[in-house]
Amino acid sequence: MRDIAKAAGINIAMISYYFGSKEKLMEELFKMRMSAGLASVKEISENTMLTTVEKLEKALSGYMDRVKHNKSFYKVILAEQATNKNKSVIRFMSRLKETYAKFFESVLNEGYASGAFKNRVDPVLFITTITGTIMQSLLNKHLYATHYGVKVTEEWIRDVYFEKVKEHLKTITRNILGYESNS
Amino acid sequence: MRDIAKAAGINIAMISYYFGSKEKLMEELFKMRMSAGLASVKEISENTMLTTVEKLEKALSGYMDRVKHNKSFYKVILAEQATNKNKSVIRFMSRLKETYAKFFESVLNEGYASGAFKNRVDPVLFITTITGTIMQSLLNKHLYATHYGVKVTEEWIRDVYFEKVKEHLKTITRNILGYESNS
DNA sequence: AAGTTAATCAAACATTTGTTTAACTTTATT
DNA sequence: AATAAAGTTAAACAAATGTTTGATTAACTT
Numbered sequence: 001m002r003d004i005a006k007a008a009g010i011n012i013a014m015i016s017y018y019f020g021s022k023e024k025l026m027e028e029l030f031k032m033r034m035s036a037g038l039a040s041v042k043e044i045s046e047n048t049m050l051t052t053v054e055k056l057e058k059a060l061s062g063y064m065d066r067v068k069h070n071k072s073f074y075k076v077i078l079a080e081q082a083t084n085k086n087k088s089v090i091r092f093m094s095r096l097k098e099t100y101a102k103f104f105e106s107v108l109n110e111g112y113a114s115g116a117f118k119n120r121v122d123p124v125l126f127i128t129t130i131t132g133t134i135m136q137s138l139l140n141k142h143l144y145a146t147h148y149g150v151k152v153t154e155e156w157i158r159d160v161y162f163e164k165v166k167e168h169l170k171t172i173t174r175n176i177l178g179y180e181s182n183s
Numbered sequence: 184m185r186d187i188a189k190a191a192g193i194n195i196a197m198i199s200y201y202f203g204s205k206e207k208l209m210e211e212l213f214k215m216r217m218s219a220g221l222a223s224v225k226e227i228s229e230n231t232m233l234t235t236v237e238k239l240e241k242a243l244s245g246y247m248d249r250v251k252h253n254k255s256f257y258k259v260i261l262a263e264q265a266t267n268k269n270k271s272v273i274r275f276m277s278r279l280k281e282t283y284a285k286f287f288e289s290v291l292n293e294g295y296a297s298g299a300f301k302n303r304v305d306p307v308l309f310i311t312t313i314t315g316t317i318m319q320s321l322l323n324k325h326l327y328a329t330h331y332g333v334k335v336t337e338e339w340i341r342d343v344y345f346e347k348v349k350e351h352l353k354t355i356t357r358n359i360l361g362y363e364s365n366s
Numbered sequence: 367a368a369g370t371t372a373a374t375c376a377a378a379c380a381t382t383t384g385t386t387t388a389a390c391t392t393t394a395t396t
Numbered sequence: 397a398a399t400a401a402a403g404t405t406a407a408a409c410a411a412a413t414g415t416t417t418g419a420t421t422a423a424c425t426t
Contacts, residue, residue: 001414011375016415075265081322082262097326119358124327125320125351132315137308139264143280144307168308175302175358184384194405199385 026080027088033073034096036066041103052111053179059103060130060169067134068162078135101127111177118178126176130169137165209263210271216256217279219249224286235294236362242286243313243352250317251345261318284310294360301361309359313352320348 001022005012019025040062044055067074080089104123111117141161145152150160174181184205188195202208223245227238250257263272287306294300324344328335333343357364 002412012414013375013416014373017373022414075267079262079265082258082265084258094325094329097323098329101326101330119354121354122347122351124323124330125316125348127326128319128323128348129312129316129351129355131323132317132319133308133312134315136311136315136318140280140307140311140314142277143284143310146277146281147284147307164305165308165311168305168312171302171304172312172355172359175361176355178358185382195384196386196405197403200403205384 023086023088026086027092029073029076030089030092033070034092037063038096038099040066041100045103045106052107052114052116055107056111056173056177057170059107060173061166063130064134064162064166064169067138068158071138074135074138078138097127108177111179116179119176121176129176130173133169133172134165137162206269206271209269210275212256212259213272213275216253217275220246221279221282223249224283228286228289235290235297235299238290239294239356239360240353242290243356244349246313247317247345247349247352250321251341254321254340257318257321261321280310291360294362299362302359304359312359313356316352316355317348320345 001015002012004025005015015022015025019028041059044050044058044062047055050058077093080086081093084090101124104127108117108121108123108126112120141157142152144150144161144164145156150156184198185195187208188198198205198208202211224242227233227241227245230238233241260276263269264276267273284307287310291300291304291306291309295303324340325335327333327344327347328339333339
């Protein structure tokens with residue numbers, strides 16, 4: 001709390017004054033940061049101009065971009081889920097995941113119905129692979145860099161690494177679902 | 184530390200007496216639990232009787248089994264990497280990951296050389312997807328269960344859920360690398 | 367301008383947490 | 397059996413941590 005107050009340039013008592021407790025502060029943080037993802041999914045599913053593949057790729061690239069611009073926050077998400085301490089955050093994440101699950105399930109079903117996707121996959125496990133790849137990419141930056149002898153800088157992460165991950169995501173999605181590239 | 188001592192049925196001072204500090208206790212835990220993975224990789228790469236696909240599938244199924252039998256520990260691994268606090272654990276994990284990276288790189292190269300694998304993938308990003316899927320499957324148990332209306336029990340997790348994840352892993356590996364099923 | 371409410375702060379408070387101490391018991395050595 | 401070493405413990409210690417208090421200042425309201 002002291003670190004947060006210092007970083008925010010405020011007195012520590014202000015956090016309790018405005019948020020009530022550390023737990024509630026975390027809750028607000030989650031609600032605020034997660035709303036962008038929900039809005040993006042909502043917008044995509046309501047857009048009738050998009051093909052199934054476009055919907056899918058738009059969702060994935062949006063997801064990647066949000067993680068790319070909120071690296072620390074997504075590490076907090078990981079830590080929160082792994083430690084399982086803040087119950088209201090866990091509940092919040094569960095609801096959120098269910099929303100994403102329904103979205104991806106409907107996109108996959110649309111693709112199977114139209115014949116765009118040739119390979120059957122469990123939608124929940126598909127999300128698990130996508131989310132897992134993105135989250136793990138946050139933890140494997142240094143592995144990638146040292147393996148290929150590159151120096152880790154903010155620019156490299158932003159302009160090179162995350163672009164490679166994005167491309168990789170596209171590739172594996174195409175291979176997993178079995179559809180042809182259109183770009 | 185008090186919780187650990189209680190769970191172990193020992194006095195809290197014993198931890199300092201035998202391990203020195205909380206950090207060093209964690210280090211020992213990591214060294215101990217991770218040695219199985221290293222041994223498995225070593226054994227597989229030294230076994231000349233196996234085909235490339237067999238090596239790959241043996242490594243993945245071994246990995247899955249270790250996670251399945253040490254669920255809490257792998258959540259600790261996730262939390263440790265996400266919070267980035269214990270530097271010696273981070274260093275240890277980095278060395279370990281590099282070992283795995285080299286292993287998978289050589290397996291993939293072997294597959295490309297023999298023509299067994301048709302699709303090119305970056306080996307480090309391939310590991311990222313595999314590890315990510317497995318780790319995320321630890322966090323998505325409840326999503327899977329509620330999405331399909333199943334009750335979460337230890338038996339269900341062990342006998343049903345992780346078997347589904349294992350199957351899924353096999354499927355996506357096959358699709359990502361582009362090789363044919365042999366079973 | 368007086369009075370009320372809201373915002374801010376330094377300090378105090380009460381737990382929690384990792385570590386150490388000092389006394390003791392048990393085990394091993396001669 | 398006597399002595400030393402190793403193992404074990406309850407209690408104390410010091411630092412960290414989330415929260416509250418009570419005083420002070422700033423911002424509205426009439």
